[in-house]
Amino acid sequence: MSAPRNPSTNPSTDPGADPGTDREAHANDATAGHQIFAATAREGASLRRQQAIRGLFLLTTLLLVLPVLAILGKLAIEGGPALTWEFFTEEPRNGMKDGGIFPALIGTIWLTAGALGVAVPLGVAAAIYLSEYASDNWLTRTINLAIVNLAGVPSIVHALFGVGAFVHFMAFGTSILAASCTLAVMTLPVVIVSTRESLQAVPRAFREACWSLGATRWQTIWRVVLPNSGSGILTGVILVVSRAVGETAPIMFTGAAFFVPFLPQSVFDQTMALSLHLYNVSTQVNLDDQHKHLPFAVALTLILVVLAMNALAIWFRMKLRGRKKW
Amino acid sequence: MVNFPATPSAAVRPAGGSAPTLLGVSGLSIRYGEKVALQGVDLEVRQNEIFGLIGPANAGKTSFLRALNRMDEFVPGMKVDGTITFAGRDVRTIRNLYALRRHIGVVFPLPVGLPLSIYDNVALAPRLRGVRNKTELDEIVQRCLTRAALWDEVKDRLKNLGSLLSGGQQQRLTIARALSQDPELLLLDEFSIAVDPVTTMRIEEVLKELRAELTIVLVTNLVQQARRLADRTAFFLGGRCVEIGATEDLFNGGAKDQRTIDYLEGRFG
Numbered sequence: 001m002s003a004p005r006n007p008s009t010n011p012s013t014d015p016g017a018d019p020g021t022d023r024e025a026h027a028n029d030a031t032a033g034h035q036i037f038a039a040t041a042r043e044g045a046s047l048r049r050q051q052a053i054r055g056l057f058l059l060t061t062l063l064l065v066l067p068v069l070a071i072l073g074k075l076a077i078e079g080g081p082a083l084t085w086e087f088f089t090e091e092p093r094n095g096m097k098d099g100g101i102f103p104a105l106i107g108t109i110w111l112t113a114g115a116l117g118v119a120v121p122l123g124v125a126a127a128i129y130l131s132e133y134a135s136d137n138w139l140t141r142t143i144n145l146a147i148v149n150l151a152g153v154p155s156i157v158h159a160l161f162g163v164g165a166f167v168h169f170m171a172f173g174t175s176i177l178a179a180s181c182t183l184a185v186m187t188l189p190v191v192i193v194s195t196r197e198s199l200q201a202v203p204r205a206f207r208e209a210c211w212s213l214g215a216t217r218w219q220t221i222w223r224v225v226l227p228n229s230g231s232g233i234l235t236g237v238i239l240v241v242s243r244a245v246g247e248t249a250p251i252m253f254t255g256a257a258f259f260v261p262f263l264p265q266s267v268f269d270q271t272m273a274l275s276l277h278l279y280n281v282s283t284q285v286n287l288d289d290q291h292k293h294l295p296f297a298v299a300l301t302l303i304l305v306v307l308a309m310n311a312l313a314i315w316f317r318m319k320l321r322g323r324k325k326w
Numbered sequence: 327m328v329n330f331p332a333t334p335s336a337a338v339r340p341a342g343g344s345a346p347t348l349l350g351v352s353g354l355s356i357r358y359g360e361k362v363a364l365q366g367v368d369l370e371v372r373q374n375e376i377f378g379l380i381g382p383a384n385a386g387k388t389s390f391l392r393a394l395n396r397m398d399e400f401v402p403g404m405k406v407d408g409t410i411t412f413a414g415r416d417v418r419t420i421r422n423l424y425a426l427r428r429h430i431g432v433v434f435p436l437p438v439g440l441p442l443s444i445y446d447n448v449a450l451a452p453r454l455r456g457v458r459n460k461t462e463l464d465e466i467v468q469r470c471l472t473r474a475a476l477w478d479e480v481k482d483r484l485k486n487l488g489s490l491l492s493g494g495q496q497q498r499l500t501i502a503r504a505l506s507q508d509p510e511l512l513l514l515d516e517f518s519i520a521v522d523p524v525t526t527m528r529i530e531e532v533l534k535e536l537r538a539e540l541t542i543v544l545v546t547n548l549v550q551q552a553r554r555l556a557d558r559t560a561f562f563l564g565g566r567c568v569e570i571g572a573t574e575d576l577f578n579g580g581a582k583d584q585r586t587i588d589y590l591e592g593r594f595g
Binding site: 135136205206207208209210211212213214215216219223224227228 | 395397400402424425426427428430431432434436438440441442450451454455500503504507
């Protein structure tokens with residue numbers, strides 16, 4: 001029921017009138033038939049401003065790429081030649097200066113796998129609860145707030161929490177288990193948030209259709225929701241991997257060591273780790289000119305592992321998204 | 327799964343000889359928070375009839391359907407007052423709502439092909455109630471797709487995704503899926519909104535045949551569709567049930583309320 005509009009009786013207040021007269025004044029350089037396409041002064045100014053802003057944003061975007069290229073280039077040039085088969089498969093010798101990084105590589109795999117083993121089941125379960133079961137009340141809102149805050153806690157604080165909670169209180173000792181649990185606590189928010197997002201990306205209509213068939217909430221989750229959010233969940237998991245691979249502070253107090261003369265046999269052993277190894281060879285070892293490429297080589301390895309993980313995530317996404325489902 | 331009668335069709339048959347009541351609604355009111363969607367609706371749907379429900383937007387038609395199979399459970403803030411009986415049972419006293427929903431098929435306005443294969447879409451409801459036998463599932467899938475007038479178009483590609491069918495095909499898939507529940511009651515919510523006229527007529531033919539086996543509540547924006555299909559029709563307006571009558575009477579000048587007459591003749595708003 002729209003009330004009938006009172007047509008404007010005063011042409012000077014009609015905003016549509018101004019550009020029209022303006023256009024006529026500027027149209028003398030256009031051929032008569034195309035006058036309506038001639039830009040008025042105001043349109044011309046908008047066009048120029050739009051071009052300038054576009055250029056500015058493009059420049060900013062290109063600037064962002066520079067640090068990435070600089071880091072990768074520097075690492076590749078300085079560390080690249082040192083990446084030999086022996087570097088990956090031998091133990092460090094001679095106070096870390098010679099030999100390779102094999103124990104650190106293996107240790108990082110243990111730590112990451114352990115962190116995933118704890119964080120993924122807990123995180124996915126929590127995300128399913130929050131997305132599919134929880135009603136919107138103060139408890140849910142508090143939990144969501146807690147998750148956001150957990151994501152904002154600095155990693156060194158997680159490290160100290162890990163020492164208190166896992167090393168001492170749970171009596172895991174300084175071990176792979178304690179370090180993995182600390183990494184897991186730190187990465188839980190990422191798992192929860194990314195899983196929740198991908199669950200909520202499944203249209204509600206699918207859930208309603210399934211419910212109206214007489215399916216329980218769990219049957220709906222299992223048969224319709226989870227199969228269609230798998231790629232998102234996996235991507236979250238892999239982001240967690242790259243985060244866990246790179247973290248140093250949470251593991252240096254809880255389970256990673258400067259040098260361990262043997263490979264870990266169980267989750268109760270201490271271990272070396274790539275990220276801590278990089279910190280050590282950069283700050284704790286006196287490197288002469290002959291060995292000064294070492295930190296670069298370790299850093300390059302670390303970055304390659306993380307990049308490989310990210311590439312895997314992208315590949316998974318493309319593979320699972322490739323079959324468009326709706 | 328025990329606190330619900332297995333065969334609702336064996337339920338109440340009121341004295342008087344006419345078709346027994348499958349669905350009884352009295353004093354039904356629905357609110358979403360402060361907003362009232364439906365107020366004081368009393369009606370009954372008899373077995374094996376097509377019950378038409380017409381009315382403009384915001385009349386409360388969809389809310390009415392939601393209340394019937396207790397989907398209010400999934401809608402935060404939706405509050406249902408009044409009594410709804412299905413096969414003689416007050417639906418509020420049914421603890422096993424999943425069994426209730428299995429007896430009530432629903433077709434939504436926009437087709438919802440689940441992102442499963444065509445076969446799995448139709449086999450979902452039987453699987454949920456525990457059918458595992460492959461031959462039995464095959465038989466159900468073929469029967470339901472045939473009845474929904476879709477079998478001939480998809481029989482060679484049952485493994486394709488149901489959600490990638492065209493709109494009209496998806497809607498027929500949705501109907502086949504609803505039939506695969508073996509429902510006593512089928513709720514159709516403006517099913518023809520995304521369907522071309524030819525397909526609509528085919529589905530309407532199917533619905534007429536289905537009347538022999540089940541009861542249908544047909545919510546529709548198309549007054550003529552109610553006229554073609556419904557045995558009795560109710561007119562909802564602004565959250566109230568204005569008039570209920572035999573479709574024949576309503577459309578042939580028997581409508582008592584001026585608002586009903588205006589709506590049926592398109593003189594509205």
